[in-house]
Amino acid sequence: MDEDGPAHRFSVTPAVELLVLAAALATALASYFIIAGTDAPQRLLEPPLVALLLVANLVPGIALLMLLGRRVAMRRAARSPVGGGGRLHVRLVALFSIVAAVPMLLVTIFASLLFQYGVQFWYSDQARGMLENATALAQSSYARQLNRWQEATVTMAADMSGYLQEKSLQGPDFSGFFLQQVYYRSLSEGALFKVTPQGDIQTFAIVNPYEIDFARQVTPAAIAELRAGKTAVVTVTGERIQTITMLPGSDELFLYAGRVEDTKLLSGQTVRANEVLKSYRSLLARSRRLQLTFNAALLLISLLIVGIAVWIALAVADRLVRPVGELVDAARRVEGGDLTARVPDPRSRDEVGTLARAFNQMTGRLEEQNTELVTANGQLESRRALIEAVMAGVSAGVIATGRDRTITITNDSASGLLGTGIGSGNLVGRKLVDVAPELDAMLDSGDREAIVEVGQAGDVRTLAVRIARPATGPILTFDDITQQLLDQRRAAWSDVARRIAHEIKNPLTPIQLAAERLQRRYGAKTEMQDGTFSRLTDTIIRQVGDLRRMVDEFSSFARMPKPVFREESLVDAARQALFLHEVAHPSIGFHLVQDDPGLTLVCDRRQIGQALTNIVKNAVEAIETRGEPGGSVTMTLTEAGNCVSIAVADTGIGLPADRDRIVEPYVTTRARGTGLGLAIVKKIIEEHCGTIGFSDRPGGGTLVTMIFDAKALAALDQGASAPELAGEGQLHTMTRNRT
Secondary structure (H helix, E strand, C coil), X not given: CCCCCCCCCCCCCHHHHHHHHHHHHHHHHHHHHHHHCCCCCCCCCCHHHHHHHHHHHHHHHHHHHHHHXXXXXXXXXXXXXXXXXXXXXXXXXXXXXXXXXXXXHHHHHHHHHHHHHHHHCCCCHHHHHHHHHHHHHHHHXXXXXXXXXXXHHHHHHHHHHHHHHHCCCCCCCHHHHHHHHHHHCCCCEEEEEEECCCCCEEEXXXXXXXXXXXXXXXXXXXXXXXXXXXXXXXXEECCEEEEEEXXXXXXXXXXXXXXXXXHHHHHHHHHHHHHHHHHHHHHHHCHHHHHHHHHHHHHHHHHHHHHHHHHHHHHHHHHHHHHHHHHHHHHHHHHCCCCCCCCCCCCCCCHHHHHHHHHHHHHHHHHHHHHHHHHHHHHHHHHHHHHHHHHHCCCCEEEEECCCCEEEEECHHHHHHHCCCCCHHHHCCCEHHHHCHHHHHHHHHCCCEEEEEECCCCCCEEEEEEEECCCCCCEEEEEECHHHHHHHHHHHHHHHHHHHHHHHHHHHHHHHHHHHHHHHHHHHHHHCCCCHHHHHHHHHHHHHHHHHHHHHHHHHHHCCCCCCCEEEEHHHHHHHHHHHHHHHCCCCEEEEEECCCCCEEEXXXXXXXXXXXXXXXXXXXXXXXXXXXXXXEEEEEEEECCEEEEEEEECCCCCCCCHHHCCCCCCCCXXXXXXXXXXXXXXXXXXXXXXXXXXXXXXXXXXXXXEEXXXXXXXXXXXXXXXXXXCCCCCCCCCCCCC
């Protein structure tokens, strides 16, 4: 029922409320026509139909009550300082309504079906037949009892008639015979009499133990019925069953017989059976009304329960929102800077009261701490200003961190040395691992001094770091010694290269001249006899040439000129490097893949060409070393953002196990290699603000990747002002030995 939720959620609008109201009215009208239009209005409706009509009217009724409660809740929420669009009120109303409605619906359906199926039997044809049969049985029992004594009297009259045909009424045995007949038939009394024309009764024999007034028991109407041809007349007087019949063969003698019985029991059962049957038939006439009345009562009670639940939900929501509103008001005052805000002291000790007391304690503590912080901040600002003034004049980088390694103090030198490109003020509050993971790893090692390299791509710096570890957190100071180490290494390797070149070059020329002179003077004479002399002198000359090339590499490494940066076509340099080897090795396939045909880079074209030539030569030598025909070398040029990448992939023998040292000077795995080829390439790449990496090519071979920072190189562009170095200081194309 929350209409402030996301757009995809169902929202309640006035149109929805009207739709629910229309559905409720339509359901009520349809129920009326269904009930009024059924045949046999005196019979019960089917229980499932009635239960369905009950639920069909109950559901929209509950929905109307919930919508009414929602409207009331939203009006109350509009007056509350909490805000939120009254969603708490609405949710509580929906929750209480659902909690009350769901079990109530189930109970209502169960009660309706249970009642209807329970009473359906009593309104069925079986129940009606059972009651009618019971009434008929009572009546039949009563009639059989009367018929029994009637038959006994008629049989006695027949016996008396047969006796009188043989004997006289005045005979001495008649009285005994008459008494015997009364006794044998279990009669309580009897009399043989005659009715005179005057209506008087003349008795010939009588048995009257109860001393009743016999004359009053014989009525003229009964005599008239007997004379009219009726066999016997049976009457019930009090507890006595009386039977009068005419003796066969005589129209004057009559027999009276009486039997004392509990006639009230027999007649009462019959009367009660008739009354029950009459009441049942009356109930049948009212069965439909009783069924509808019961279900209507269920409907009203169910709606009343839901209404009470909605009212309770509103009351509970008001009680919950009131203290929450006070808390919200106080919190907004605190947000505005008023730390004296408090909520009224709660009278209850429930969760809301505990929250209110905790809020008051919190604001009180905040007020105290705020006062202390204002004082402390004043002192800290004075100290910070002094520290920043001192650190601003220090060339070394300084970073102070907390115990959690969050930067608290730094200077501009630290930001510049780390190459973050972020001002020192913006470093404060950041984690050291995010700014300089190398320095963070040094803290883990526990060392107090170390040399670390930081940075990425072409901006790698070597820092001499010192660490102090006070209780407040580590303090790091560091200086950039990158150029110092680079100069030392270059000076050392250049000195080694000069010494080797000097020591080797001196004896090479005499050796070569001597071998050539021997070959010219004695070659023709010995050729006719034996070719050994010629082969030996050729070997000496060839080996001297190899040694001379090695010396030239040493000299080149020692005298590496400073690069001249201009904007050059990188595609042309790549094509030239591939073309030189394509002519010499036609069996190998050379391929150039480029994203931009006009790709350019600010560089020294001679040095970049030298580096590419050495790398391609290494690739060719790796393919030849593999000893299989064919093979390919693919050079790929790509540009992404400020980075230009050159990737050279070959199908050769791949990288050696000690691949991390292949770019160090004088490190080689070749018998005839000097180990300076990749060292020269690495030096050229680094001077061009780039990095070089080696990896295995998928499917076999090697992948060499060179990445240049085009933005940094663009800043070094010398343009037309750069001097031309043709003929002087030009680097010879160096042959590189693959390690």
